[in-house]
Amino acid sequence: MSTIHERIKRLRENSGLSMEALAALLSLKSWQTIQQWENGKTAPKRSRVDDVARVLNTTSEYILFGDAQAQTGNEVKETPAANESEFTNIRRFDLRASAGEGRLVFDYDALEPFKIRSDFLKKNGASEKNTFFMTAKGDSMEPIIPDGADVLVVENGHEIINGKVYVFFLNKNIYIKSLSKTEGGIVALSYNHAYDPMFIGPKDSFKIIGRVIMCSFVL
Template structure:
């Protein structure tokens, strides 16, 4: 009692989205949170998420509860989503964070038409987490951003992820004096203390074009 939608369809949508995100049953279970055995029962059709749990499952799978409940008849199907790599490196909006690696940690699903409208390709798009309050309120501490790795030419005032002295940072960039000037969002447009960098001291990773965060 209390279950929603047909278990013969909802379980397949949960499994398909989980696999497209590259998540194990245990990883999905941690996101909800439930036991991995519960996720297994959802996917093999023995049970389905109750209404109180459905929204949490949808959020963990980067979809909507409506899609899980009714499928593609009224909503986009799983084949209209693309999986974007989420890298194991944290961008810093404050004092910088040591650049550790670009190991893929997981994948996030985004609508294919959203990426097309943004003018980016899935292959050149990565998501990373931001640490620090330097870009608040535009990019809160802990937010996830999408980075277009094909966009490495500086457009003054746009937000970029860049590597500087083995630190990965996310700031607004401007060209100036033969190098770059960085500006934080909460600095009221003032240049950062280390404002001027030569080209050889900075490596552009890509332009930030989307931000998402938990309320």
Template sequence: METWNHRLAKALKNSGMTKSAVAAETGVSVPTLSAWVGAGSITPASTITAENLIRVCRVLRIRPEWVLFREGPAEADADTEDFFDDFAMLQRLDVKASAGSGNLVFMETDKGRLAFRRDFLRQIGVREADAKIIYADGQSMEPKIPDGAVLLVDTSQTELRNNDIHVIRVDKEILVKRLRKEIGGGVWIVSDNPDKGRYPDILVTPEKEDHLAIIGRVFWMGARL
């Protein structure tokens, strides 16, 4: 049975390029390419990142959907090139911004990429280099942000904007909350959920503000209907 590994190996051979040449143009390492196209390779497609696959496909001038699913012709056409040019592959971090009681975080690691149109990013005023993707976890920001929602965060926006929704770190917890300035000093960490018995708002007093860090501001949300 032909797998995506076989199709990619065939395309590499037909291109006349070496793995070293492809690695130099894409930034995908030779060992990674060898794991993809080596004899007898059975590397699952689920383990590769979209960004790396798209880089390799662009250099080899083949279509990603042909590599993965054997759909359509192998050769890239103008529409494929438009895809490469029009979409930014944004980093998805392996953290969940808690919209509940708080999600303890030990590290933030790259868990692949999601594609966003570059013109959309320009429209909302977010630079590609500053845009990150995380997932909401919990119900404290409902109905505005449901559990499991995809959040687009501008990590350059680390200053408090009154009444906007931010991703914050409080000690070792990552939260997605609305922030409001308190008259006379301090910051309110506000949950949109009206059940204040379960999700009370918290006042961070001026002397404790060094425990609060703003990671970025939420600009966009995607969620299942």
């Protein structure tokens, strides 16, 4: 039977997440916490397990115990594989900004859709209709969101939650940044400290497309 450390590592790698990305999704101060979970030095506290399961698209019981034990005793059963019906096809776009009729709109090319677990969408207040994947371009959000990573965007995330990551139009360009409301405007921050903060004021052409709830990439 696998250990909790092995399960976390396997689930993370299967999700295409780096240790840094998983740490960011869990709001941990350091990616070394993930490293310690995986090498067996420590394990997530029970209060943290639910968050780990949510991000890694599994259940808390699987994180903690792995295979489900039968009620009769020591017999164990493998956790059943997810059925096709447990997944939802999510649209995937190559987005670009454009100006039309005096307002910002977005144009796109439709790409091959991705499948994602339906329970993950539900837990994050998302659905097939208001969710899509797009590809991040550039290195401003590295190492958490590398160039070429696919990000999952919920279109109803127009109310800014300070510190969360959003896709937005700004003066005819599309950006992926962490947004925070301040007195007089909005500050857009990059994870890559080589990029300066951006201040978005009332005179800027600004529109939120949605909030990023997941990042996926191949190591």
